[in-house]
Amino acid sequence: MSEVAQNERRILVAIDEGEESMYALSWCLKNLVFENSKDTLILLYVKRPRPIFSSIDGPDFVINADAMAKIDKSSQIVAERVLEAAKRLCNNIQNVEMKIEYGDPRDVICEMIQKLGADILVMGSHGYGVIKRALLGSVSNHCAQNAKCPVLIVKKPK
Amino acid sequence: MSEVAQNERRILVAIDEGEESMYALSWCLKNLVFENSKDTLILLYVKRPRPIFSSIDGPDFVINADAMAKIDKSSQIVAERVLEAAKRLCNNIQNVEMKIEYGDPRDVICEMIQKLGADILVMGSHGYGVIKRALLGSVSNHCAQNAKCPVLIVKKPK
Numbered sequence: 632m633s634e635v636a637q638n639e640r641r642i643l644v645a646i647d648e649g650e651e652s653m654y655a656l657s658w659c660l661k662n663l664v665f666e667n668s669k670d671t672l673i674l675l676y677v678k679r680p681r682p683i684f685s686s687i688d689g690p691d692f693v694i695n696a697d698a699m700a701k702i703d704k705s706s707q708i709v710a711e712r713v714l715e716a717a718k719r720l721c722n723n724i725q726n727v728e729m730k731i732e733y734g735d736p737r738d739v740i741c742e743m744i745q746k747l748g749a750d751i752l753v754m755g756s757h758g759y760g761v762i763k764r765a766l767l768g769s770v771s772n773h774c775a776q777n778a779k780c781p782v783l784i785v786k787k788p789k
Numbered sequence: 790m791s792e793v794a795q796n797e798r799r800i801l802v803a804i805d806e807g808e809e810s811m812y813a814l815s816w817c818l819k820n821l822v823f824e825n826s827k828d829t830l831i832l833l834y835v836k837r838p839r840p841i842f843s844s845i846d847g848p849d850f851v852i853n854a855d856a857m858a859k860i861d862k863s864s865q866i867v868a869e870r871v872l873e874a875a876k877r878l879c880n881n882i883q884n885v886e887m888k889i890e891y892g893d894p895r896d897v898i899c900e901m902i903q904k905l906g907a908d909i910l911v912m913g914s915h916g917y918g919v920i921k922r923a924l925l926g927s928v929s930n931h932c933a934q935n936a937k938c939p940v941l942i943v944k945k946p947k
Contacts, residue, residue, distance in 0.1 A: 640820070655939075658939060662798070662821070662909070662939075663820070663821065751820070756933065756934070756940075769934070771933060772930055772933065772934070775914065775929060775930065775933050775942045776914070776927070776930070778944070779944070779946075780944070781813075781816060781820075781941060781942065781943040781944065782914075782941070782942045782944075783939060783940070783941045783942075784933045784939065784940045784941075784942070785939040786936070786937070786938070786939065786940075788937070
């Protein structure tokens, strides 16, 4: 391994609820991250926008501000739990940061690469669900094409 | 770095004539490969099928077997030169293998992952030319979706 590689690198790992992103993180820890280096691992969870219910509001089906707040709180709790679980995998790494962002994961991940100065993006190959992927296209494909840094896509073996 | 990572890994790097694949190799050498490990680097060049000229054969434009043989020989020489240039970048790596295969790069690369037992595929994000990519789709996208191992896609910074 060259000296350059032992310098501080900022490794951005996209984390979601899926097993594949946790597998991607594990693979990265075993194959890319140096335990005693100055590498920083940034765990990024992107909360997707909640569905808009206003068009189906009515006497029998009202989602009011209170219910909206509950949905938001619940998605925040999910995000925090997922990131905590991911962080536990990184117990040998000194520099671990956790980020929760909001929006379309494809755009947010690519934006955060530049904002956080990431040297590499690590992600699972699926992520974000079969139906959503069919509708929106693969998050990993989008990032592989648009990210301004190398992208490591890890598929969980069947 | 964990003990697992220090075991022998088989790192397949897809090489073509483009600068981006050489950059991908350099990035991989700096960030992924251990100089004193048992990692094996496999440099793969895929020769694309030559165009079929038979339909335009005629008195004024004949490509005979002799001309075909010359084209094949020339593409073999290009392949060997490109791989030799790539190998020179790996001067600190003990185990370097070179492979020249023939066919559609998208299929051949995915097949070779399994045939060679690769633990990771490294490739440039473009490769194989703008027009060909527009016609056939991106090689790296195809591999990211179909490869049976993690895929590292490296884009050369502008």
